[in-house]
Amino acid sequence: MLTDDQLNHIRKFASPSRESGYTRSIYSYPAKFLSHLPQELIKIFTQEGDRICDPFVGGGTTGLEAMLLNRQFIGYDINPFAILVSRVKTTYISKEELHEGLKVIHRNIESLKEQSNDYLDSTDKECLGKLISSELNFLASSIKKASLNATLRDFFSLALIHVTKLIGRRDFEERENWQHLSMIPMFTRKCNKMIDAVSSLPHSVQFPPTFHLGSNHDMDVPEHSIDFILTSPPYLEVDVEYQQIQIQRRSLGKSKRTDFISKLLGTQPLPKKDLCWTGQGGSFYWSNLERSLSGSYRILKPNRCLCIWTGFKTKENQRKLITTIKKVHFNLLEVISIPLSDNRTASSRSTHHKRNTRMLKEDSIYILTK
Structure with missing residues (x-):
């Protein structure tokens, strides 16, 4: 169990703040972790040399902080661009x-x-x-x-x-x-x-992070081998574009998404339902999340923790997450809600099309144990 001091500490550092140092701000991956969050959680739940996993590696923030804190790290993502960003952020070059x-x-x-x-x-x-x-x-x-x-x-x-x-x-x-x-x-x-x-990254590290292109439903990681899992799955009710670039020209009355990233990397664009689990009225999301959490349960050591950073626009979906967590036999220790700023701006595409963006009011950290 977490102490009151630890819970208060998590609430304090989980609030959004500007990033700096090393490669933390070289690319803002969509819906990315802010670096101070994984940094502090890693300090609380692990020791040097422990093995950390992020099944949704995204922009590699958890991998970078694990490397800087002298922890072993393994990450998975199905998006080739996520693997590219993660490699660049964690690789020293003179x-x-x-x-x-x-x-x-x-x-x-x-x-x-x-x-x-x-x-x-x-x-x-x-x-x-x-x-x-x-x-x-x-x-x-x-x-x-x-x-x-x-x-x-x-x-x-x-x-x-x-x-x-x-x-x-x-x-x-x-x-x-x-x-x-x-x-x-x-x-x-x-x-x-x-x-x-x-060039400011450490010239050499004891535990270089590893990033794997592939699904977290079947990770090539031994059972009961991971000391801590820290991740942020896709947001259910937020339109996030992980693989395309938005090009918008109001003077031309045009707004489109280009496949430039995939063409540059020489990869096929992934269907959005695979990246964001959209479709089937949300049922596709929950079935995928259940498989991902089952994979995490398999590789986590007994009595160790998994932290999920995510947010939902409805209480119903918050309850569905908790139901899914319990379905795969995790114990829910704590939910820490973090209010989000009211002065955030929606995506330019959403404002261009005058959409009701219904932006998230809060994110939450779900702390689970096996």
């Missing part, structure tokens, strides 16, 4: 190697202008404009074709994805010349910020 890689990419851009691959469809190009569309294809082709190792290619791919995300959501309505503004300086600035972050 400044010299990264700056040299950036020079190689810039040198290749000119030579590839006549032979670059096309990563955008016609509507993407219409929304982005001719110059930015061309530069995006040049940069993507340069990253793919340059003589870079896999670690460097991952790094620069993530930088390009981040910049594309910013450009796609930028409101150019009041800037008549936006179509003539190059994106290459923005890409260079983002790379330089990421270079500072990645």
Whole structure:
């Protein structure tokens, strides 16, 4: 059981706050953990050398904090982009190697202008404009074709994805010349910020985290081998886009989601029902969650804890979660609710379409034991 002091401590640090340090803020993965939450929970529930698992690895926040706290870590996700983000956030690369890689990419851009691959469809190009569309294809082709190792290619791919995300959501309505503004300086600035972050990671660690592309329904992890599980499953009632980039142009009356990430990574886009468990009136969500929790129960050591960070818009779905938890034989120790700020902004796509966003009023930490 947790003491009152521990519960009060969790309530205190679980409130949202700005992230900083190491690679914590190089990419904001959708519905991501804020780093101080897994950091403190890992300190409470584990010791150095313990083995931690995150079955929904997402942006790799738990893996990064486990590595920095000298814990072993294994994570699973079915989204190739999640694995990319996680690897970049936890892999040290020297400044010299990264700056040299950036020079190689810039040198290749000119030579590839006549032979670059096309990563955008016609509507993407219409929304982005001719110059930015061309530069995006040049940069993507340069990253793919340059003589870079896999670690460097991952790094620069993530930088390009981040910049594309910013450009796609930028409101150019009041800037008549936006179509003539190059994106290459923005890409260079983002790379330089990421270079500072990645090169600040420890040069070597005792327990490098491992990230596996695959389902958490059948994790290749021995029974009763994990000391602590910390995770955040998909949100049931929130439209989160894990694999696409939103491109929005109010002046053109267009808003769309591009498959640029999948094309850059050379992977097939996953159906949204697989990423977010949507469909079948919500029953698909609960059946998947039950299988995921069963897999977690199998690998967790007896008397150890699993923490789930999630939120629901209705009390009924909160009760369904608790029912599912008990169905797979976990004991529910505590539910700690964290109010969310009222001044948060909904996604640009939701506001563009004037939707009733019904944003979450609170998230909760569900603390379970086996």
